[in-house]
Amino acid sequence: MKTVAEHPVSSTLAASGVASREVLLRAYRLMALSRRLDDKEIQLKNQSQIFFQISGAGHEAILVAAGLALRPGIDWAYPYYRDRAFCLALGVTPLDMLLQGVGAKDDPSSGGRQMPSHWGHTRWNIVSGSSPTGTQCLQAIGCAEATRLLTELPRLPDAERPAPDAVTYVSVGEGTTSEGEFWESLNTASNGRLPLVYLIEDNGYAISVPVEVQTPGGDISRLVETFPHLKIFRVDGTDLVASLDVMQEAVAYARSGEGPAFVHAKVVRPYSHSLSDDERLYKTADERAREAARDPIKRAADYLLAEGLATREELDTLHAEVEREVNVATDIALAAEKPARDTAALYVYSPDVDVTADTWRAEPLVEGKPDTMVSAINRTLRDEMAANPRIVVFGEDVADVSRERALAECSGKGGVFKVTHGLQREFGGQRVFNSPLAEANIVGRATGMATRGLKPVVEIQFFDYIWPAFMQIRDELTMLRYRSNNTFTAPLVIRTPIGGYLRGGAPYHSQSGESIFAHCPGIHVVFPSNAVDAAGLLRTAIRCDDPVLFLEHKHLYRQTYNKGIYPGPDYTIPFGRAAVRREGTDLTVVTWGALVQRSLLAAQQAEKDGLSVRVIDLRTIAPCDWDTIGTAVRETNRIVVAHEDTLTAGFGAEISAYVAEHFFDHLDAPVLRVAAMDTPVAYCPDLEEEILPQSSDVLAAIRKLASY
CATH class of the missing domain: 3.40.50.970 (Thiamin diphosphate (ThDP)-binding fold, Pyr/PP domains)
Structure with missing residues (x-):
């Protein structure tokens, strides 16, 4: 188990050969590049040229260390919105990030669909991120399990198998560790000894809520250290050398197959949570000054100078190069084409497989x-x-x-x-x-x-x-x-x-x-x-x-009336294709699920009244077969919608609205709905029967509609 004390500022990977001068300078450049991109985005946001900004300032040392410890394009990553420096270390470019900021068509993360700092890149196995905090933890569990399954499952071609020692990285802030899904993920990661690396970037605040309010004792790693097979690492995440050391150890542990690694990094947040926040409203000037003193970029520069690994002139030249790189990328991004309006509806569903065909x-x-x-x-x-x-x-x-x-x-x-x-x-x-x-x-x-x-x-x-x-x-x-x-x-x-x-x-x-x-x-x-x-x-x-x-x-599940001969191993039914269970000319009942049989019984009873009732089984709700519904309205001019869900805001309301909007001229009567009462379903059978729609309710609606 690692503690902050075991990774002081004076710890030198350079001496062991793990972090050479070249590695340290590369890491420092990535840190400086990350901070300069934050600052550039803040400038662009204030100029209304981008529309959202959230920074990774103060987290750069541990994030660069995490990125350099992984194998880009082999390992998998579920980063959160502070992880700009991590993504840069994997290979995401400043231009990629700025294209996302301006919402450009060629933004490789989302094509202008997701806000900035919600990372995603197929080349580097960075899975597209969302805004809810903590939800990525469970997906990372599935990703780590997939590595194991795809390695071991029989009958898969060798070309489709991943590297057997690939790890999955997932990061969260300390506030997110209050989420239940974080704890659910720890349960499965530890139980399955999954090849997973957790990085907890603890900057002490979940927006304005301090860590001691979020977490009992204010220390998440102390709370989780009893999970079996979960190895805990603690580090000052503003110390570049210590961070490089710890992340290498943590990734190596996860890669070994012994279990998941859990890195608790103490970092700072020198900027507000986002540009929608003002930390001066809840942080004292003294606290902000203490955080500024731990700025990881300043500390890394001081270390490089003190150890003779760089001169001031070399660092100045490095910063000038970073400035030029960001400015060039900014000019390209600001001139980049935006996505066309007619692409707004693309990719809600697969563009390649049409299940209605x-x-x-x-x-x-x-x-x-x-x-x-x-x-x-x-x-x-x-x-x-x-x-x-x-x-x-x-x-x-x-x-x-x-x-x-x-x-x-x-x-x-x-x-x-x-x-x-x-x-x-x-x-x-x-x-x-x-x-x-x-x-x-x-x-x-x-x-x-x-x-x-x-x-x-x-x-x-x-x-x-x-x-x-x-x-x-x-x-x-x-x-x-x-x-x-x-x-x-x-x-x-x-x-x-x-x-x-x-x-x-x-x-x-x-x-x-x-x-x-x-x-x-x-x-x-x-x-x-x-x-x-x-x-x-x-x-x-x-x-x-x-x-x-x-x-x-x-x-x-086990009714006799809906039994059928097994249709064979190649039998498929298109989605969005309703089935007409009974033909009829006087009116139509649209239904699905358990109401199909009840509606058929009602239609049979209505036939004794001289009414010819068509019964349509939707089979799929989304997509819905509006064509079959429309044909029925045009041919029978009356429609009942029957479903088991509650009346208010049930899907019958959507069907009713659609029919009224598109087929009003064909209606000879209002659309009627038969549904459950707007109550829960009670235990007593008599109450359940009263609450849920019965054949008699469908029949009553048929007779009422026929009377118009």
Whole structure:
């Protein structure tokens, strides 16, 4: 265990040959370049030529040391917004950074889509960063796991395997260590002995909140030092020589396979948090003066001069060269072309794989014994895993057993609904495994794995518990392609049981909420109602190039009325293609999930009244089949939308608004909605029946609409 005392200013890597004069001067130049870019961006922001600025001032020594300790383009990095000097050390250029600042079309980080200092670069394996703090920790876990999996999985071509000793770097400020996802990542990193390097850049403040308010005892490394296999390093991060020493040791430890390294670097923040902040409002003049005295650039210069490694004239020449380099890059960036307005909608989804195309339409097999939806999903997973060695399946309880030796005696669990039963036995614990009980952990890790080219198919045990993962889904997974301008993607599948009609499911095992995820551009939302569709849509989800939320209605898992013959290992269904389950000419019911069967029963009953009712099963919410809906409105002139989610802000409201906007002239009556009450789903079966929409409710809406 390293302490600050073991890495004083007088420690000299130069004497050991690790940090030569050349290395130290290169490091100093990178530090000076980073600071000059900060200052230039501040100038440009004040001139309204860039639109946001956040600096890495005071962090330069430890960040340059971190960058120089990694192998650019081999190791992987999840830096945070202070890490300008780190990115420069890996190979990102001043021009790259200034193109991001002005929002240029050729900004390699995001093409003008993400704010400055949110780093990303495919050449150097710097994964596109977002603004929420701490979310990158779980993705870094998945990235580190991917290195191991891609190295060890059978049937992968050698050319697709990474360097087996590659490490993943992730950095955060000390304030971010208050985030739950940081702690979730430590849990998995330590438990899995992952090749990961944490860098905690502790400048004492999370904007204006001091570290002692954020962290018990004010020292995060003391709190985490009991995690097994996690090796703690402490260093004065304003000391260049000590920082070089510690980062080399930390990376070497992570590379050895012993476990993750945790570097706690004490740094300073001589500038305000960002240009939207004024530190004089909460820092005293004396405190600011003490921080200025520890400025890493001044300390490094003093060290180089004192040790005879550089002269004042040499340092002056170096600074002049840095000034010229930044000025030239600035002139180029300010003249750079901005992205065209007609590119604003590009890269929300894959530009290369259109899951609505006819090429996804296939004919199902028609021979065999009808089976349940749960069986169809299980068989689809088996077939796809056999065909694609990159598929990994994980989540809470999805494995047959966690202790594989028990497979000889136990039949295995395979999920609380047995959907994944037998997969571990067939494909092994590397590809099918249990996760901690932590939903953000599941989705964040899967995002990191998918970024590396694996195909995670993960399970959230109940839709009701998906909300801890919502940050990872909404702010990370669905935005990764867009914010990186299509340079990083994370195509994965999130499976989750959803819905009620369980008799006893109660408020926390009966929720629907698909409309919330339809409000997340970048993810497909799929909701099959029968076994054959579940197989075809799941296969499309696994093979497509975007994230997919695959909703499996619990009530439909083992019903007899939605059984079907397994359609075969090549059967796919395009997204955004609704199915007409029943033809009709008088009015239309648009529905999905468990309401499909209830709507069909209502339509059969309405036929006794002389009404011909068309029933449309949407099958996918995003994309939605507006063409089939529009055709139905033009032909029947009346429409009911029936869904299990609550009435207010359910997806039926979106359909109603779309129909009113685009097909008003074809309507002979208002659009009616049938939905759950705006309440949770109660435990008592009588209350559940009252809250959730029934066939009788759909029938009442049909009759009311027909009366207009």
